[in-house]
Structure formats: structure tokens, C-alpha cells
Amino acid sequence: xxxxxxxxxxxxxxxxxxxxxxxxxxxxxxxxxxxxxxxxxxxxxxxxxxxxxxxxxxxxxxxxxxxxxxxxxxxxxxxxxxxxxxxxxxxxxxxxxxxxxxxxxxxxxxxxxxxxxxxxxxxxxxxxxxxxxxxxxxxxxxxxxxxxxxxxxxxxx
Amino acid sequence: xxxxxxxxxxxxxxxxxxxxxxxxxxxxxxxxxxxxxxxxxxxxxxxxxxxxxxxxxxxxxxxxxxxxxxxxxxxxxxxxxxxxxxxxxxxxxxxxxxxxxxxxxxxxxxxxxxxxxxxxxxxxxx
Numbered sequence: 001x002x003x004x005x006x007x008x009x010x011x012x013x014x015x016x017x018x019x020x021x022x023x024x025x026x027x028x029x030x031x032x033x034x035x036x037x038x039x040x041x042x043x044x045x046x047x048x049x050x051x052x053x054x055x056x057x058x059x060x061x062x063x064x065x066x067x068x069x070x071x072x073x074x075x076x077x078x079x080x081x082x083x084x085x086x087x088x089x090x091x092x093x094x095x096x097x098x099x100x101x102x103x104x105x106x107x108x109x110x111x112x113x114x115x116x117x118x119x120x121x122x123x124x125x126x127x128x129x130x131x132x133x134x135x136x137x138x139x140x141x142x143x144x145x146x147x148x149x150x151x152x153x154x155x156x157x
Numbered sequence: 158x159x160x161x162x163x164x165x166x167x168x169x170x171x172x173x174x175x176x177x178x179x180x181x182x183x184x185x186x187x188x189x190x191x192x193x194x195x196x197x198x199x200x201x202x203x204x205x206x207x208x209x210x211x212x213x214x215x216x217x218x219x220x221x222x223x224x225x226x227x228x229x230x231x232x233x234x235x236x237x238x239x240x241x242x243x244x245x246x247x248x249x250x251x252x253x254x255x256x257x258x259x260x261x262x263x264x265x266x267x268x269x270x271x272x273x274x275x276x277x278x279x280x281x282x283x
Contacts, residue, residue, distance in 0.1 A: 024266035090170040101244025113247045
């Protein structure tokens with residue numbers, strides 16, 4: 001992937017992530033200073049993955065921790081009390097779904113057709129998420145909790 | 158007159174959020190039925206009368222396009238109002254859905270205001 005393509009996709013992820021976290025997640029979004037170091041290594045990570053195929057194929061992933069999932073579910077569902085784990089997982093999955101779809105349209109336009117898989121959630125330890133933090137990762141703080149988005153494009157694309 | 162809606166979406170968060178949104182409106186809703194994929198959605202419409210369907214596209218087991226094709230093949234459901242609520246953004250896919258017969262298309266994330274406006278637009282004729 002060329003530097004300009006990479007930059008274009010990262011800008012799209014940044015823009016779409018901010019818009020959706022603010023409008024749908026009802027969170028205050030600020031730029032993050034740092035990448036993986038803004039997360040807590042003592043807490044488990046959740047990674048929500050959506051695979052896409054079309055004119056290009058690849059994966060889009062959201063990386064976050066419990067606190068973010070909690071706030072997201074609470075806001076999206078309009079809850080006063082702590083959301084249960086299933087609601088938090090489902091909120092993360094839907095967020096990845098919405099972000100991926102919007103990111104692909106922003107990058108490739110409305111003429112491009114993509115097929116998206118249903119989102120999957122995986123739990124990881126700190127050492128297991130290192131692969132998600134690279135030059136394609138965009139990080140931000142949402143309601144003062146860190147969240148990262150990254151993507152990979154198939155090498156044949 | 159009160160209405161019965163069906164939401165077909167594999168995300169429980171979407172279904173719950175929709176329920177909350179509709180509960181805060183003046184739309185006279187007697188029931189909001191739910192299905193987590195197209196196949197289950199078809200079971201619901203076969204068993205219950207539904208005034209409007211909110212339909213996601215990307216779902217496991219049976220996606221929204223397949224659901225819509227089957228729905229429109231049944232004489233009783235040719236004109237059942239269907240509003241797509243999806244992240245799908247391609248004009249070609251939207252055109253395919255329009256040719257199958259939909260009454261609206263809302264791109265996720267959908268605001269409560271957009272949702273309510275679309276429902277009232279569709280039901281306004283009823």
C-alpha cells in the first residue's frame with residue numbers, strides 16, 4: 001500500500017471514528033497522545049473484528065478495554081445502571097460494524113460494493129494485542145478512555 | 158390505531174436501542190417484535206401481522222436481501238412496508254433493494270429523529 005493510500009485510510013478512520021463515537025456513542029472524543037501506551041497493560045483487551053471483501057479485502061478492528069465498552073453500551077442503550085457483559089459485547093460489535101461500513105464508503109466511495117462479515121469479539125492480554133498497534137493504527141480518547149482502530153488489507157489487493 | 162413493528166437485526170443493541178427510541182415517541186406502538194436474522198424474521202411475519210419492518214442487511218443465517226426477496230415473493234407481503242437500517246453504502250446495493258421494494262433506507266448510525274420522521278412518513282398514509 002502506498003504512503004498516500006495509507007494516509008488517506010487513516011484520515012478516514014479518524015474522521016469516521018470521531019463522528020460515530022460522538023453522534024452514536026455520545027462520547028467526547030479527543031486526540032490521543034501515544035498509541036498502545038495509553039492503554040492499561042494490567043487490564044484485558046477486547047478486539048472487535050469485521051472482515052470485508054470487495055474491490056479490496058481485509059479486516060477492520062477496534063481495540064479497547066472494559067471501561068470503554070461499559071460507557072459505550074450505557075450511552076447507546078440509555079442506561080442509568082451498569083450494562084451487562086452481553087450488552088457491552090454487542091455494543092462493541094455494532095460499533096465495529098458501523099465504523100467499518102462508514103470507513104469503506106469514505107475511502108472508496110458509494111460506487112464500491114463491499115461484503116462485510118458479522119463482527120467477532122475476542123479477548124486478549126496486553127502482549128497479544130501488539131500486532132494491532134502499527135503504522136495503520138489510529139488512537140483516540142473517548143470520554144477519557146482509550147480506543148484504537150486499525151485495519152489490514154489483503155496483500156493481493 | 159396502534160401499530161406493530163418488526164426489527165430484523167443481528168445486533169441486540171440495535172434492537173434494544175430502537176425499542177427505547179420508539180417508546181419515547183408519540184407513535185402508537187402496540188408491539189415491537191424482534192428477529193436476529195432474516196430466517197427468523199420470516200417466521201415472525203408468517204405468524205404475526207406486522208405494519209412495518211426495520212431490516213438490517215448484513216446478518217448471519219439469512220441476510221436482509223435474501224429476506225426481502227422471499228418476503229416479496231409472498232402475495233400477502235408484496236406491499237409490507239420495509240425500511241432498511243444498515244451500514245450498507247453502495248448505490249448499487251441500494252438500487253437493488255429499491256427494485257425489490259423498500260419504503261426507506263436509513264444509513265447507520267441513525268438518529269432517533271431520522272427514524273421517527275421516516276416512520277411517520279410511511280404511516281402517515283395509513
